[in-house]
Amino acid sequence: MILTRRTVIAAGIGAAVFPAMAFAAAPTDRRLIFVIQRGAADGLAIAAPTGDPAFAGVRAALVEEAATGARLDGLFTLHPALESAAALFAAREAHVAHAVATVYRDRSHFDGQNMLESGGTRPYGRADGWMNRMLSLLPADGRSALAVAPSVPLALRGALPVATYVPSRLPQANADLIARLSALYEKDALLHPLWESAIRTQELAGEIGGNNGRNGADLGRLAASLMLPADGARVMMVETGAWDTHSAQRSRITAQLRGLDQLVGALKAGLGPAWKDTLVIVATEFGRTVAINGSGGTDHGTGSAALLFGGRLAKGGTIAADWPGLGTAALLDGRDLKPTRGLESMIADAVAHHYALDPIEVKRTLYPGVLA
């Protein structure tokens, strides 16, 4: 089926002729995980442009550390805490997209995250998210989606049902109480679907009750355990916070990136053979200022970097950047890394490739108004 569809596209006929195929072609064994970095992760720390002549000047205090990471190419060096990521990069299972941003150009976390998650053209312009809309492109049995969060994050909110899961240390309510509450909630439009999905998720979670999910490796193991089973989630969102490094960035981002690195490593280990069918997208709402502020941190900026991991990347082992440079004249508003590529199109392309879907259809569905 996939081969057939690819052949069709390669032949130049396109999905418009076979609109039904674009909706039915996605194989259900594919898995997608979106890791959001809330707080504006610094792309210049994630993949440092050590080959940019201006870098050493603007990032003086952080240069020494940046140089100890894995060299990706003549221009970029991965942060030294990203050890698993570096190995995945060497194995062509990681990709870095740099100088990317959504269409948002201001500096509010809340607006920026809203845009990253909704995929809309303005803050609070949409009540649903790109991941939920993406589910509509997948066949019914590939739509089981889960957020590791106490409530559904905007990216996953929308018309199609989504479960949430919070690892619990509390003893679980007995089956009889659960059944009686099911009857009590039956006619409640808000509680009924929440309760149904809570019960499904609790069954799915089974063995992992003792895991508090607090560090990256635990979270990665948890996510993998929820996605690996035949009837597990196929689409997942994992939230990570504390990327807002206004001060003491060097130690804080090292710890954060180490957690992220372990999360990805544990995902790959936990998914085992399913890793080859998995796509992990890591992205943040915007970047940080190029210059370091008075307290060893950076402030809210614009362009940042996004990461892709997985067994079937289109451009594994490469870093994509239409690099604008860090010279004063090249900066946006005299302070930010200038975005040269849309994060939306980067995500849409990765999703289309991963599920072998028509890229135009994916753009239109995930980012209406932004990309189509």
Added chain:
Amino acid sequence: MAIDYLAANRFGLGHHPDDAVSTSARAAQAALERQLGAFEPSPQAIAALPGPREIAETYILFREQGDAMAGKAGAATTADERGREPAARREAREAIRLFYIDAAAARFAAAVASPTPFAERLVHFWANHFAISTEKQFVSGLAGNYEFGAIRPHIMGRFSDLLIAAIRHPAMQLYLDQVLSAGPDSPFAVRQSRPRGRPGLNENLAREILELHTLGVRSGYTQADVTAFARALTGLSVAGLGRGALRQLVPDGSQPGDSIYIAERHQPGEQMILGRRYPDTGPQQAEAVLRDLAAHPATARHIATRLARHFTADDPPPPLVDRLAADFLRSGGDLPSLYRTLIASPEPWQGGPAMFKSPWDWAVSMARGLPVPMFGERQNVPDLLGQLGQQIWRPESPAGFGDTVATWAGSGGLMQRVDLASRITARIGDRVDARTLAPQILGDALTADLAGAIAGADSPAQGLAMLFASPAFLRR
């Protein structure tokens, strides 16, 4: 119309079984108005807690012990390193942890015992509007004092005074990095010999005041306004936390934990903010900006919207927002006037229960509803709220905890409430009769179906768990 239910839950924190029941809207409104005058800013549960000086001195001790540790000055990060740290440092670390845990427990106790639950709800509302987070260790010990010392005493005054008290409190200064900010041309910065280590501006506090605390996001201010406001704020700091050269700059007579102004760190000169010029009047420069921001029409609208949302629905009715905003401007930000307008407005009393209780509201209302203690003595209140997804004084961002149905109505969170209700009622179910309790705490929101379901439970504990997990009890 479930008037009594709304008065107790939407405006309050849930019924005590022995509360008087309001049978008419007028009686309910009068009872709420009386609470405004009867509010106790310093109830017994919080009066005995340590002040900012004791807390700051413990921090200083903790840091000095850390500095003295062999090898490196940074904090111990691994369990192994902590195991080797001196006893004095371990004790200081434990004391900081207890400042937080004791304050959170006191907050809970005050809310459960309060005879003015509407006013308590307003304390929680404003503490969340001016959110700080214990994510930073230095903030965690001070978080309780922030709410008890900067928020509580000002919720029945003017918005401008509440704003200034919140901004000047050490917890806010530390949380939003103000203590790190220095004017790039301040005498302190200019004296530094190493250009790389020269302190500079941190615009975090200035930005969040504009975006979250006063005008609101997308209200027309620019990056230049943020930067200029950050410059005006320089000099504002906290005594006792500086190192090296900074330590010499603390004004005479100030004690650790005091909110102070360090002239040497202030950016000299006039600042232009939102088209207005602010001459360099030292500490008064920032205060003048704050007072103007507090009186701005965008602030009136922003506060009116948040308040209206809290007492009605995710999308608050525009007439209510308009009325509150007009009141804010007319009264000069007099908060009791806003509350009276809210009580007298028809919108919060319409449409039945629409809001979903936050984990905090839910846990407090459960404790208020029970005639026996909800917890055993060793219950860790903040840990429990953390499990429910709302760790006390630890929102994910300076925007505070979300205040919409979608924020709290999640499937994972719902299951945790059921698990917790199940655990608590298993312990006390033999001492409380849910069939008697249900009409007392749900009042006119108790349906015949729910009463029947509770009566048909397989054990008293299960009936009680069903009451607390019932659709009516989950809402407000």
